[in-house]
Amino acid sequence: MAGSAAEQRLTDPERIWDEAATRLRAEIGEGPFSSYIAPSAVRADASGRLVLVTPTAYARDWVRRNALRRMNELWLGLDGLSRRLDVRCRAEFGSPAPAISGSASQTQTPAAHPRATVAPVADGPRAVRAAGLQDRLTFDAFVEGPGNAFALAIAKQTASWAEGHFNPVFLCGPYGHGKTHLLNAIAWEAQRLRPNAKVIYLTAERFLSTFVRAVQDRQTAAFKESLRSADMLLLDDVQFVGGKSSTQEELLNTLTALIEDGKRVVMAGDKPPTAMTDIEPRLRSHLAAGLTCPVEPADRMVKLAVARKRFEALGRLGLVSGEARPEVLEQLVDRTPGSVRELEGAVNTLAASAGQRLAELTADEASVLLGAALRGGPERRITVDEIQKTVAEHFNLKQADLLSERRTRIIARPRQIAMYLCKQLTTRSYPDIGRRFGGRDHTTVLHGVRRIEEMMPADDQIARDVETLTRKLRG
Numbered sequence: 001m002a003g004s005a006a007e008q009r010l011t012d013p014e015r016i017w018d019e020a021a022t023r024l025r026a027e028i029g030e031g032p033f034s035s036y037i038a039p040s041a042v043r044a045d046a047s048g049r050l051v052l053v054t055p056t057a058y059a060r061d062w063v064r065r066n067a068l069r070r071m072n073e074l075w076l077g078l079d080g081l082s083r084r085l086d087v088r089c090r091a092e093f094g095s096p097a098p099a100i101s102g103s104a105s106q107t108q109t110p111a112a113h114p115r116a117t118v119a120p121v122a123d124g125p126r127a128v129r130a131a132g133l134q135d136r137l138t139f140d141a142f143v144e145g146p147g148n149a150f151a152l153a154i155a156k157q158t159a160s161w162a163e164g165h166f167n168p169v170f171l172c173g174p175y176g177h178g179k180t181h182l183l184n185a186i187a188w189e190a191q192r193l194r195p196n197a198k199v200i201y202l203t204a205e206r207f208l209s210t211f212v213r214a215v216q217d218r219q220t221a222a223f224k225e226s227l228r229s230a231d232m233l234l235l236d237d238v239q240f241v242g243g244k245s246s247t248q249e250e251l252l253n254t255l256t257a258l259i260e261d262g263k264r265v266v267m268a269g270d271k272p273p274t275a276m277t278d279i280e281p282r283l284r285s286h287l288a289a290g291l292t293c294p295v296e297p298a299d300r301m302v303k304l305a306v307a308r309k310r311f312e313a314l315g316r317l318g319l320v321s322g323e324a325r326p327e328v329l330e331q332l333v334d335r336t337p338g339s340v341r342e343l344e345g346a347v348n349t350l351a352a353s354a355g356q357r358l359a360e361l362t363a364d365e366a367s368v369l370l371g372a373a374l375r376g377g378p379e380r381r382i383t384v385d386e387i388q389k390t391v392a393e394h395f396n397l398k399q400a401d402l403l404s405e406r407r408t409r410i411i412a413r414p415r416q417i418a419m420y421l422c423k424q425l426t427t428r429s430y431p432d433i434g435r436r437f438g439g440r441d442h443t444t445v446l447h448g449v450r451r452i453e454e455m456m457p458a459d460d461q462i463a464r465d466v467e468t469l470t471r472k473l474r475g
């Protein structure tokens with residue numbers, strides 16, 4: 001009875017937003033919706049007015065220019081109390097305000113929620129929840145193969161809140177083969193099954209930067225509380241705490257408290273805990289105390305299925321039409337070195353060049369379109385970590401400054417340069433880069449990259465910095 005929702009005149013803001021956002025998504029398209037609306041959340045301000053809080057000022061301006069009027073039309077058509085929706089960015093909205101009233105989860109099936117539209121706003125140490133989760137990384141989108149079947153089964157079991165599961169679960173495996181995807185999928189599924197549970201996903205980088213900030217602001221109690229009140233904690237890229245002793249100690253305390261309380265903990269790292277030699281032995285043994293699941297590199301069949309799925313997803317967004325021929329898919333997979341991440345990069349490159357001609361494309365044409373991406377063979381892989389360290393050193397900063405929330409220009413500009421270099425020199429997506437920069441939203445990364453692109457032609461110093469850093473990194 002979707003059509004009768006307007007006549008029903010709702011009052012619960014969360015339900016109104018669910019409905020309005022679903023319609024808006026259909027009208028403005030998936031791309032703008034997932035860039036600007038999905039990462040935003042409706043909150044009530046101190047005087048009870050409803051506000052759409054966007055992650056950045058850039059997103060706020062975009063919403064004001066392109067969507068606010070229509071959003072209010074949709075909202076007013078549904079809201080029995082005829083309220084209006086204002087828009088503000090997270091920085092303007094200030095300290096955490098009460099979430100919008102009346103949890104819709106009691107009256108709705110969880111599946112009816114457009115994902116992440118009512119995600120809590122992460123405002124400093126008190127609300128790290130949902131930062132960095134990506135909509136598309138679900139169990140449905142994950143391709144099973146011999147190398148990940150065990151990890152997938154355990155991930156699904158954990159997400160179902162099944163009793164008697166192993167705690168903590170540690171997913172380990174090389175770069176780009178699906179660990180983050182599985183953590184995201186667990187978070188979405190666990191939250192769908194228990195909408196009122198507190199499921200927190202965060203990267204170790206974000207753990208560190210939030211912790212450092214909490215120490216500076218003397219808010220460590222709030223930081224501890226925000227994590228220890230979790231029902232499920234999903235911690236990504238654990239290897240990042242290697243060599244950082246006070247962060248390791250805090251992490252150890254957090255894990256011990258959660259596990260003693262019977263809360264679920266799932267972590268991911270690039271190697272098994274026992275091999276993380278720069279992690280202090282006591283923490284290491286806690287990481288390894290539950291179940292360690294390998295996520296092995298994807299085989300050819302998995303890669304073929306991932307490439308097919310990716311084209312289908314791009315097709316749904318209207319970016320390509322038709323299916324790629326089997327020989328085109330095979331060529332893509334056989335000639336793209338590296339992980340699934342590189343493969344996805346190659347699929348995107350091909351989709352962008354072939355567009356509506358995808359179905360007619362021959363293997364030879366695909367090879368020409370992919371050009372250097374296929375011809376070059378395996379180049380030395382530059383990592384985000386390397387870029388951050390090189391940029392920090394160049395500007396006389398610490399790597400942690402780039403991950404921190406500090407916005408002074410002396411740090412913000414190098415951070416944007418580092419983000420720009422990550423986009424240029426790695427195959428990582430905007431959300432993925434955001435994740436590596438203290439769990440920032442992908443719109444922040446997009447804004448940073450565009451800012452540097454705009455500034456380079458006009459600002460010699462920035463152009464020189466970028467050039468020097470690129471040369472240093474390419475070696």
Ligand SMILES: Nc1ncnc2c1ncn2[C@@H]1O[C@H](COP(=O)(O)OP(=O)(O)OP(=O)(O)O)[C@@H](O)[C@H]1O
Nearest residue numbers: 141142143174175176177178179180181306340341
């Ligand atoms: N089995 C799979 N099915 C579908 N997509 C996959 C699979 N494995 C990897 N991917 C995709 O490949 C990309 C990289 O995967 P992901 O970010 O999960 O890697 P990771 O193991 O966490 O890497 P890192 O250690 O660098 O963080 C993502 O876009 C993910 O969706």
